[in-house]
Amino acid sequence: MTDDDTARGPYRVVDxxxxxxxxxxxxxxxxxxxxxxxxxETVGAALLAAGxxxxxxxRAAVFCGIGVCYGCLVTVNGSPNIRACRYVARPGDTVTTARDGGAR
Structure with missing residues (x-):
């Protein structure tokens, strides 16, 4: 694997x-x-592409990929319970994957 491949992430489709x-x-x-x-890309897609x-x-992951199961909840820019598979990410977004006691 080259340095360029590593920067793309292990699961990103290339070429x-x-x-x-x-x-x-x-x-x-x-x-x-x-x-x-x-x-x-959604937050979920970027996470998957990065491995x-x-x-x-x-306890959490992109499971259904269409927002039905709520298995991929994350916090984005301080807002909790965002579905990673549905939220289209913007450069500079800050994502926290660990739950901090909030409802799922």
Whole structure:
């Protein structure tokens, strides 16, 4: 794996002949770590592309991917209980994956 591959994340599709992968438009900060962000990606998509398939001690993850199960709840910019699979991320968003006692 090259340094360029590592920057993309282990699960990001690259070199797709049908729909080329867009270049990053910025990054979001997830639990203090910068995660690359492509245009139109949800928080969940960016997390999956970065290799984060689960969080909150295994109690949360992108499961259904369409906002039905509420399994992917995160805090975005201080607002709790945001569905990561539905929230289209913006460069500079701050995401916290751990629950802090709030309702799910």
């Amino acid at each position: 797709d002949p049908v729909e080329p992968t867009a270049e990053p438009i910025g990054e979001i900060v997830v639990d203090g770590t910068a995660v690359p962000l492509r245009a139109g 984060r398939v689960g969080w909150d001690d295994g």
